[in-house]
Amino acid sequence: MKISKKEVEHVAHLARLTLTDEELVKMTGQLDNILSYVDKLKELDTSQVVPTSHVFSVSNAFREDVEKESLSQAEAIRNGPQQDGEMFQVPKII
Numbered sequence: 589m590k591i592s593k594k595e596v597e598h599v600a601h602l603a604r605l606t607l608t609d610e611e612l613v614k615m616t617g618q619l620d621n622i623l624s625y626v627d628k629l630k631e632l633d634t635s636q637v638v639p640t641s642h643v644f645s646v647s648n649a650f651r652e653d654v655e656k657e658s659l660s661q662a663e664a665i666r667n668g669p670q671q672d673g674e675m676f677q678v679p680k681i682i
Contacts, residue, residue: 590623591616 596616600607607615661674670677 590627591619 665671668676
């Protein structure tokens with residue numbers, strides 16, 4: 589076993605989890621399986637693999653910043669449910 593019941597209890601305590609004895613046994617087995625799989629992955633030769641932050645190369649997907657005219661005040665508030673011609677009107681909240 590790669591992880592002991594006592595270690596799982598410690599991690600559960602740090603995570604503020606209360607585990608029953610059944611849950612503790614189940615969690616110990618599951619974490620042991622995960623750690624065994626990680627050890628199996630360590631056997632792979634990755635010396636020729638270039639470290640990356642993403643699986644696919646990522647490039648800037650933003651469009652060019654082009655200046656254009658924005659909405660006028662009247663156009664911006666035109667579709668508002670209530671407005672007085674200059675601003676949106678909302679109910680007073682205290």
